Amino acid sequence: MRFKDRQNFIKQNMKKNKSRVFMTVLATAIGCAFLIILASIGFGAQRYIVQDLLKDRSVTEISVQGKEQVDDGGNPRISEDDIEKLESIENVQAVTRKQMVENQSRLLVNEYGTSVQVSVVDYPSEIESGFELDEGRMPEEDNEIIVGYNIAEQLHTGNEEQIYNDEGEVKQEFSYDGELIGEEVSIEVSQWVEGELTNGEISVEIVGIGEEPTRDWMNDTNVFISEATLGKIEDFTGTHLGKIKDPSIDEEQWEEEQSAEEKNYQDVKVYADNVEQVESISTELKDEGYYVYSVTEELDQVNVVFAVVKAGLIFVGAIALLIASIGIYNTMSMAVTERTQDIGIMKAVGGHPKLIRNIFLMESAYIGLIGAFIGVVVAYIISFGINFSLPVILQQVFEENPEEAIQLSYIPPYVALLCILLSIGIAILSGLKPARKATKIDVLRALRRDI
Structure with missing residues (x-):
C-alpha cells in the first residue's frame, strides 16, 4: 500500500468517528496548550528579570x-x-x-x-x-x-x-x-x-x-x-x-x-x-584577595532558580499531556475493534502485520500532531492575552502604571517545537498497544466479525 493510500484510508476512518476523534484532539490540544503556557510563565519571568538586571549595567x-x-x-x-x-x-x-x-x-x-x-x-x-x-x-x-x-x-x-x-x-x-x-x-x-x-x-x-x-x-x-x-x-x-x-x-x-x-x-x-572572560577574571581577582561582584554571578543564581521553576512547571504541564494520552489510547483501541473486518481483509490480500501496525501508529500520530498544532496556536493567543491584560490589571487593582511593557509570558520557538514533538511521541506510544493488537487479529474470525 502506497503512503498516499494509507493517508486516505486513515482520513476516511477518522471522518467516520469524527466526534470521538474531535474530543481526543481537543484533549490533546488542551494538554499541549497548558504545558506551553506554564513553561512560558517561567521563561517570561526569567527573561524580564534578566533584562531588568542588564538594563543599567554592563555584562562585562x-x-x-x-x-x-x-x-x-x-x-x-x-x-x-x-x-x-x-x-x-x-x-x-x-x-x-x-x-x-x-x-x-x-x-x-x-x-x-x-x-x-x-x-x-x-x-x-x-x-x-x-x-x-x-x-x-x-x-x-x-x-x-x-x-x-x-x-x-x-x-x-x-x-x-x-x-x-x-x-x-x-x-x-x-x-x-x-x-x-x-x-x-x-x-x-x-x-x-x-x-x-x-x-x-x-x-x-x-x-x-x-x-x-x-x-x-x-x-x-x-x-x-x-x-x-x-x-x-x-x-x-x-x-x-x-x-x-x-x-x-x-x-x-x-x-x-x-x-x-x-x-x-x-x-x-x-x-x-568580552562576557566570556568575566568569570575567569573574577576568579583571578578573588584568588588575589579582592572582594568582587559581577552581574554574571547574579545571572547564574537567577538562571539556577528559574531552571528549577521551569522544570516544575513543565512537569505539571506534562501531566496534562499524559492525561490526554489516555484519550488517544481509548480512541485507538476503539478504532481497532471497529475496523476488525478491514484488518481481516488487508491480511487476506497479503497485508503485512507491519503495514497494519504502521497505519494505526500514523493515525495516532496525526491526532497528536493536530492536537499539538491547535494547542500551540491557542497557547500563543493566551500568552498575548496575558501580556496585554497584565498592565491593565496592575493599573486597575494597584493603581500603578508600569514603566514599560511587562511580558510575563514568553514562548521561545523551540518550546513550541518541542511540545509538538512530545505530543506526537506520546500519541505514538499511546497507540502502540492497540496497533500491536491489530496485527494479532485472526483473519477468519475478523472476516466473520467475531472478536
Missing part, C-alpha cells in the same frame, strides 16, 4: 570593593598599586576608578543651586569602558566637568521646603530653564574655620552631560571633576578629599589623621574584553 563589568586583608584592620581599600595590578590582568579592557569628595557639595549656576555628589574620575579609563554622554564632550582642561543627566531639573531657587510640588518635582517658578553646556558654574564646599561653618566656591565649566538613566525613578546628580579641581577643594578645606572637620577634635589630631591619609579609590570597576 566587575565591581571591585576592596581587599580581604587590611593591615590596619580598617575598611577594604583600593590603592594606586592595586589599580596598576588590575590593569595588568589579561583580557581586561579598562579599569575605572572614582574618589568621592567627602563634603556636602552644591552646584551653583548663577542664583540656582542643588546638592550634588562630586567624584574625581579618570577620564581615559571612562572612555575605554564605554562611558557615553547625552550631549557635549569629554573634559580636556583641568577646570572642565561633566554633570549628571538630571542636574538641570534639580537646579532651583527659593526655600527647600517650598520648591517641590506634590509629585516631588521642582515647581516651574523655581526651576532652571537655561542651557548648561558651556556655562561657568561653581562647586560650593564647606569647612569649619575658627568655629564657623564657612563656604567656598571653586569655579568650573560644564562641557558634558551624562546619558539618561535607564530607569525613570533614578536621578543622576553626579558631578565628575579632575584631580586639579580636587586639589582646589582640598586647599580650601585643608583635608583629604575635602572632608569636613569635626569641631570637637583639636587641630593637631586632625593634622595627624590627614598626614596618615593615602590616595585610595572608593568606586573601582574592571571591564573585561
Whole structure:
C-alpha cells in the first residue's frame, strides 16, 4: 500500500468517528496548550528579570570593593598599586576608578543651586569602558566637568521646603530653564574655620552631560571633576578629599589623621574584553584577595532558580499531556475493534502485520500532531492575552502604571517545537498497544466479525 493510500484510508476512518476523534484532539490540544503556557510563565519571568538586571549595567563589568586583608584592620581599600595590578590582568579592557569628595557639595549656576555628589574620575579609563554622554564632550582642561543627566531639573531657587510640588518635582517658578553646556558654574564646599561653618566656591565649566538613566525613578546628580579641581577643594578645606572637620577634635589630631591619609579609590570597576572572560577574571581577582561582584554571578543564581521553576512547571504541564494520552489510547483501541473486518481483509490480500501496525501508529500520530498544532496556536493567543491584560490589571487593582511593557509570558520557538514533538511521541506510544493488537487479529474470525 502506497503512503498516499494509507493517508486516505486513515482520513476516511477518522471522518467516520469524527466526534470521538474531535474530543481526543481537543484533549490533546488542551494538554499541549497548558504545558506551553506554564513553561512560558517561567521563561517570561526569567527573561524580564534578566533584562531588568542588564538594563543599567554592563555584562562585562566587575565591581571591585576592596581587599580581604587590611593591615590596619580598617575598611577594604583600593590603592594606586592595586589599580596598576588590575590593569595588568589579561583580557581586561579598562579599569575605572572614582574618589568621592567627602563634603556636602552644591552646584551653583548663577542664583540656582542643588546638592550634588562630586567624584574625581579618570577620564581615559571612562572612555575605554564605554562611558557615553547625552550631549557635549569629554573634559580636556583641568577646570572642565561633566554633570549628571538630571542636574538641570534639580537646579532651583527659593526655600527647600517650598520648591517641590506634590509629585516631588521642582515647581516651574523655581526651576532652571537655561542651557548648561558651556556655562561657568561653581562647586560650593564647606569647612569649619575658627568655629564657623564657612563656604567656598571653586569655579568650573560644564562641557558634558551624562546619558539618561535607564530607569525613570533614578536621578543622576553626579558631578565628575579632575584631580586639579580636587586639589582646589582640598586647599580650601585643608583635608583629604575635602572632608569636613569635626569641631570637637583639636587641630593637631586632625593634622595627624590627614598626614596618615593615602590616595585610595572608593568606586573601582574592571571591564573585561568580552562576557566570556568575566568569570575567569573574577576568579583571578578573588584568588588575589579582592572582594568582587559581577552581574554574571547574579545571572547564574537567577538562571539556577528559574531552571528549577521551569522544570516544575513543565512537569505539571506534562501531566496534562499524559492525561490526554489516555484519550488517544481509548480512541485507538476503539478504532481497532471497529475496523476488525478491514484488518481481516488487508491480511487476506497479503497485508503485512507491519503495514497494519504502521497505519494505526500514523493515525495516532496525526491526532497528536493536530492536537499539538491547535494547542500551540491557542497557547500563543493566551500568552498575548496575558501580556496585554497584565498592565491593565496592575493599573486597575494597584493603581500603578508600569514603566514599560511587562511580558510575563514568553514562548521561545523551540518550546513550541518541542511540545509538538512530545505530543506526537506520546500519541505514538499511546497507540502502540492497540496497533500491536491489530496485527494479532485472526483473519477468519475478523472476516466473520467475531472478536
